[in-house]
Amino acid sequence: GVNLAGLEERYGGNTSAVVVEIDAAGRRRRLTHAELYDLVRTRADQLRSAGVLPGQVVGIRAAGSLDWAAWDLAVLLAGAVLEAFPDDTAIDDAEEFTARHGLALLVTDHPVAGSLPYVIGPADAPGEKVVPAGARHEEGADLHSLVFSSGTSGRLKGLRISRKGTEYVIDRFVDAFSVTAEDRHLIFLPLSNYQQRLSLYCCLWTGADLVLTPFQRVFAAIPQERPTFLIGPPVFYDTVRELH
Numbered sequence: 001g002v003n004l005a006g007l008e009e010r011y012g013g014n015t016s017a018v019v020v021e022i023d024a025a026g027r028r029r030r031l032t033h034a035e036l037y038d039l040v041r042t043r044a045d046q047l048r049s050a051g052v053l054p055g056q057v058v059g060i061r062a063a064g065s066l067d068w069a070a071w072d073l074a075v076l077l078a079g080a081v082l083e084a085f086p087d088d089t090a091i092d093d094a095e096e097f098t099a100r101h102g103l104a105l106l107v108t109d110h111p112v113a114g115s116l117p118y119v120i121g122p123a124d125a126p127g128e129k130v131v132p133a134g135a136r137h138e139e140g141a142d143l144h145s146l147v148f149s150s151g152t153s154g155r156l157k158g159l160r161i162s163r164k165g166t167e168y169v170i171d172r173f174v175d176a177f178s179v180t181a182e183d184r185h186l187i188f189l190p191l192s193n194y195q196q197r198l199s200l201y202c203c204l205w206t207g208a209d210l211v212l213t214p215f216q217r218v219f220a221a222i223p224q225e226r227p228t229f230l231i232g233p234p235v236f237y238d239t240v241r242e243l244h
Contacts, residue, residue: 002170002205004144004163006048008077011204012037017181019203022221029066033204036070040138043074047105047168050118051131054079055138056104058147060122061085063109064191064212067122069200071107072191080104081138083146084192086156093118102136147194155212166201173202181207186227188218199231221241 011017014033021029030075031039036223052058058075060082062068083101091097094112098119105126106119117130138146144163150156173179185203187210203210213221222230 002167002174002201004076004167004201007073007201008040008206010207014207017203017207018209019066019069020209020211021223022211022217022225023065024214024216026217026220031066033207036066036073039066039070040073040077043070044077046125047074047078047080049128050105050126051129051135052078052080052104053131055081056131056135057081057102057138058105058107059083059085059098059101059103060107060124061087061089061091061110062107063087064187064189064193064196065122065196066212068191069212072197072200073123073204074162076144081143081146084148084194084197086148086192087190088199096214098132099134102130102134104135119180141145145194145197147192149194159194166198169198170202170205173198174206179203179206179208179229183228184209184211186211186213186218186221186225186230187233188215188221188230193230 011033017033019031019036058080060071072082091108091110094116098106107122109122112119118132119122119125120126142162143160144166145161147159147161148156149159179202185199185208187199189196191197200210209228211221211225
Protein backbone atom coordinates (compact mmCIF):
# COMPACT_ATOMS: atom_id res chain seq x y z
CA GLY A 1 0.00 0.00 0.00
CA VAL A 2 0.86 3.68 -0.27
CA ASN A 3 3.25 4.99 2.35
CA LEU A 4 3.85 8.75 2.47
CA ALA A 5 7.14 8.22 4.30
CA GLY A 6 8.40 6.31 1.27
CA LEU A 7 6.96 8.61 -1.38
CA GLU A 8 10.30 10.24 -2.20
CA GLU A 9 11.80 6.81 -2.92
CA ARG A 10 9.10 6.26 -5.54
CA TYR A 11 9.53 9.51 -7.47
CA GLY A 12 13.04 10.66 -6.52
CA GLY A 13 14.78 8.49 -9.09
CA ASN A 14 12.13 8.62 -11.81
CA THR A 15 13.67 10.39 -14.81
CA SER A 16 10.96 9.44 -17.34
CA ALA A 17 7.69 10.65 -15.75
CA VAL A 18 7.08 14.40 -15.80
CA VAL A 19 5.13 17.15 -14.10
CA VAL A 20 4.13 19.97 -16.45
CA GLU A 21 2.95 23.41 -15.38
CA ILE A 22 1.04 25.68 -17.73
CA ASP A 23 0.60 29.15 -16.28
CA ALA A 24 -2.16 31.70 -16.88
CA ALA A 25 -0.22 33.18 -19.83
CA GLY A 26 0.17 29.74 -21.44
CA ARG A 27 3.88 29.38 -20.64
CA ARG A 28 4.93 25.76 -20.15
CA ARG A 29 7.39 24.49 -17.54
CA ARG A 30 8.38 20.83 -17.32
CA LEU A 31 10.25 18.83 -14.68
CA THR A 32 10.84 15.10 -14.47
CA HIS A 33 9.79 13.52 -11.18
CA ALA A 34 13.49 13.30 -10.29
CA GLU A 35 14.01 17.01 -11.03
CA LEU A 36 10.98 17.85 -8.91
CA TYR A 37 12.51 15.82 -6.09
CA ASP A 38 15.76 17.82 -6.36
CA LEU A 39 13.70 21.01 -5.93
CA VAL A 40 11.78 19.45 -3.02
CA ARG A 41 15.01 18.51 -1.23
CA THR A 42 16.34 22.04 -1.71
CA ARG A 43 13.12 23.49 -0.30
CA ALA A 44 13.18 21.09 2.66
CA ASP A 45 16.75 22.16 3.48
CA GLN A 46 15.64 25.81 3.23
CA LEU A 47 12.76 25.13 5.63
CA ARG A 48 15.18 23.68 8.18
CA SER A 49 17.62 26.59 7.73
CA ALA A 50 14.73 29.00 8.20
CA GLY A 51 14.13 27.39 11.59
CA VAL A 52 10.99 25.41 10.74
CA LEU A 53 10.77 22.47 13.14
CA PRO A 54 8.84 19.20 12.79
CA GLY A 55 5.23 19.81 13.82
CA GLN A 56 5.31 23.52 13.01
CA VAL A 57 2.87 24.89 10.43
CA VAL A 58 3.78 26.35 7.04
CA GLY A 59 0.94 28.24 5.36
CA ILE A 60 0.48 28.53 1.62
CA ARG A 61 -1.96 30.78 -0.22
CA ALA A 62 -1.09 30.74 -3.90
CA ALA A 63 -2.19 29.59 -7.33
CA GLY A 64 -1.37 26.00 -8.22
CA SER A 65 2.08 25.51 -9.73
CA LEU A 66 5.19 23.34 -9.65
CA ASP A 67 6.44 25.58 -6.82
CA TRP A 68 3.20 24.97 -4.84
CA ALA A 69 3.69 21.23 -5.25
CA ALA A 70 7.36 21.49 -4.26
CA TRP A 71 6.54 23.36 -1.03
CA ASP A 72 3.86 20.80 -0.18
CA LEU A 73 6.27 17.90 -0.65
CA ALA A 74 9.12 19.75 1.12
CA VAL A 75 6.96 20.37 4.18
CA LEU A 76 6.14 16.65 4.20
CA LEU A 77 9.85 15.80 3.91
CA ALA A 78 10.76 18.19 6.75
CA GLY A 79 8.13 16.71 9.08
CA ALA A 80 6.18 19.97 9.30
CA VAL A 81 2.47 20.52 8.58
CA LEU A 82 1.11 22.36 5.54
CA GLU A 83 -1.91 24.62 6.03
CA ALA A 84 -3.41 25.15 2.57
CA PHE A 85 -5.53 28.30 2.36
CA PRO A 86 -8.03 28.73 -0.48
CA ASP A 87 -6.74 30.83 -3.39
CA ASP A 88 -9.16 33.66 -2.63
CA THR A 89 -8.20 34.00 1.05
CA ALA A 90 -7.74 37.69 1.85
CA ILE A 91 -4.46 38.68 3.51
CA ASP A 92 -5.00 42.30 4.51
CA ASP A 93 -2.20 42.30 7.08
CA ALA A 94 0.41 39.56 6.60
CA GLU A 95 1.92 40.01 10.06
CA GLU A 96 -1.48 39.70 11.75
CA PHE A 97 -2.48 36.80 9.45
CA THR A 98 0.69 34.86 10.25
CA ALA A 99 0.34 35.48 13.98
CA ARG A 100 -3.38 34.59 14.03
CA HIS A 101 -2.69 31.22 12.40
CA GLY A 102 0.54 30.60 14.32
CA LEU A 103 2.49 30.04 11.11
CA ALA A 104 6.22 29.40 11.00
CA LEU A 105 6.32 30.59 7.38
CA LEU A 106 3.81 31.94 4.87
CA VAL A 107 4.21 31.22 1.15
CA THR A 108 1.99 33.46 -0.96
CA ASP A 109 1.64 35.09 -4.35
CA HIS A 110 -0.77 37.60 -2.78
CA PRO A 111 0.63 41.17 -2.78
CA VAL A 112 1.81 41.85 0.77
CA ALA A 113 2.57 45.28 2.18
CA GLY A 114 5.97 45.69 3.80
CA SER A 115 8.78 43.17 4.02
CA LEU A 116 8.53 40.30 6.49
CA PRO A 117 11.28 37.64 6.54
CA TYR A 118 8.79 34.82 7.16
CA VAL A 119 6.55 35.77 4.20
CA ILE A 120 7.89 34.68 0.79
CA GLY A 121 6.72 34.14 -2.78
CA PRO A 122 6.33 30.58 -4.14
CA ALA A 123 9.56 30.83 -6.16
CA ASP A 124 11.55 32.50 -3.37
CA ALA A 125 13.75 31.08 -0.63
CA PRO A 126 13.40 32.09 3.04
CA GLY A 127 16.34 33.47 4.96
CA GLU A 128 17.92 31.71 7.92
CA LYS A 129 16.23 31.64 11.33
CA VAL A 130 13.17 33.65 10.27
CA VAL A 131 10.42 31.71 12.09
CA PRO A 132 8.47 34.08 14.36
CA ALA A 133 8.43 33.39 18.11
CA GLY A 134 4.67 32.75 18.12
CA ALA A 135 4.79 29.82 15.67
CA ARG A 136 2.69 26.95 16.97
CA HIS A 137 3.45 23.24 17.20
CA GLU A 138 0.85 20.68 16.18
CA GLU A 139 0.76 17.53 18.28
CA GLY A 140 0.45 14.11 16.68
CA ALA A 141 2.90 12.53 14.28
CA ASP A 142 0.05 11.34 12.05
CA LEU A 143 -1.15 14.86 11.15
CA HIS A 144 -0.46 15.48 7.48
CA SER A 145 -2.17 18.73 6.59
CA LEU A 146 -4.70 21.40 7.54
CA VAL A 147 -7.15 22.20 4.76
CA PHE A 148 -10.40 24.07 4.23
CA SER A 149 -13.56 22.81 2.57
CA SER A 150 -17.16 23.90 2.32
CA GLY A 151 -18.21 20.37 1.38
CA THR A 152 -21.96 20.43 0.68
CA SER A 153 -22.70 22.91 3.47
CA GLY A 154 -21.56 26.05 1.64
CA ARG A 155 -19.75 27.18 4.79
CA LEU A 156 -15.96 26.96 4.93
CA LYS A 157 -14.65 24.55 7.58
CA GLY A 158 -11.14 23.67 8.72
CA LEU A 159 -10.22 20.00 8.41
CA ARG A 160 -7.34 18.02 9.94
CA ILE A 161 -6.04 15.43 7.50
CA SER A 162 -4.05 12.46 8.79
CA ARG A 163 -1.25 10.67 6.97
CA LYS A 164 -3.04 7.36 7.42
CA GLY A 165 -6.21 8.80 5.89
CA THR A 166 -4.26 10.22 2.95
CA GLU A 167 -2.60 6.87 2.31
CA TYR A 168 -5.94 5.06 2.47
CA VAL A 169 -7.59 7.40 -0.06
CA ILE A 170 -4.63 7.21 -2.48
CA ASP A 171 -4.79 3.40 -2.34
CA ARG A 172 -8.52 3.52 -3.15
CA PHE A 173 -7.85 6.06 -5.92
CA VAL A 174 -5.20 3.86 -7.57
CA ASP A 175 -7.46 0.81 -7.33
CA ALA A 176 -10.61 2.56 -8.57
CA PHE A 177 -8.99 4.13 -11.64
CA SER A 178 -6.28 1.49 -12.26
CA VAL A 179 -3.66 4.24 -12.40
CA THR A 180 -0.31 3.17 -13.87
CA ALA A 181 2.87 4.78 -15.18
CA GLU A 182 1.21 4.85 -18.63
CA ASP A 183 -1.30 7.46 -17.44
CA ARG A 184 -1.24 11.24 -17.71
CA HIS A 185 -3.38 13.19 -15.29
CA LEU A 186 -4.53 16.78 -15.74
CA ILE A 187 -5.38 19.04 -12.78
CA PHE A 188 -7.13 22.36 -13.36
CA LEU A 189 -8.65 22.97 -9.93
CA PRO A 190 -6.64 24.72 -7.16
CA LEU A 191 -4.07 22.66 -5.27
CA SER A 192 -5.56 24.11 -2.07
CA ASN A 193 -8.41 21.70 -2.85
CA TYR A 194 -7.22 18.55 -1.12
CA GLN A 195 -8.52 16.20 -3.82
CA GLN A 196 -6.04 17.72 -6.26
CA ARG A 197 -3.13 17.07 -3.90
CA LEU A 198 -4.23 13.45 -3.62
CA SER A 199 -3.97 13.28 -7.41
CA LEU A 200 -0.44 14.74 -7.20
CA TYR A 201 0.65 12.09 -4.67
CA CYS A 202 -1.05 9.39 -6.72
CA CYS A 203 0.91 10.34 -9.85
CA LEU A 204 4.20 10.50 -7.95
CA TRP A 205 3.51 7.10 -6.38
CA THR A 206 2.53 5.35 -9.61
CA GLY A 207 4.96 7.16 -11.93
CA ALA A 208 2.19 8.76 -13.98
CA ASP A 209 2.64 12.10 -15.75
CA LEU A 210 0.86 15.13 -14.33
CA VAL A 211 -0.17 18.42 -15.93
CA LEU A 212 -1.09 21.48 -13.82
CA THR A 213 -3.08 24.18 -15.58
CA PRO A 214 -5.42 27.00 -14.49
CA PHE A 215 -9.07 26.39 -15.35
CA GLN A 216 -8.94 29.22 -17.92
CA ARG A 217 -6.49 27.10 -19.94
CA VAL A 218 -8.05 23.66 -19.53
CA PHE A 219 -9.73 23.41 -22.95
CA ALA A 220 -6.52 24.41 -24.71
CA ALA A 221 -4.44 22.05 -22.54
CA ILE A 222 -6.51 18.91 -23.15
CA PRO A 223 -5.71 18.47 -26.89
CA GLN A 224 -2.14 19.72 -26.35
CA GLU A 225 -1.28 17.50 -23.37
CA ARG A 226 -3.60 14.55 -24.13
CA PRO A 227 -4.35 13.44 -20.55
CA THR A 228 -5.75 9.96 -19.97
CA PHE A 229 -7.84 11.15 -17.04
CA LEU A 230 -8.96 14.23 -15.15
CA ILE A 231 -11.39 14.99 -12.35
CA GLY A 232 -13.76 17.94 -12.59
CA PRO A 233 -16.96 19.29 -11.08
CA PRO A 234 -20.31 18.85 -12.90
CA VAL A 235 -20.07 22.32 -14.47
CA PHE A 236 -16.95 21.19 -16.37
CA TYR A 237 -18.80 18.31 -18.01
CA ASP A 238 -21.82 20.53 -18.72
CA THR A 239 -19.47 22.91 -20.54
CA VAL A 240 -17.90 20.05 -22.52
CA ARG A 241 -21.36 18.90 -23.61
CA GLU A 242 -22.31 22.44 -24.70
CA LEU A 243 -19.09 22.87 -26.68
CA HIS A 244 -19.69 19.62 -28.55
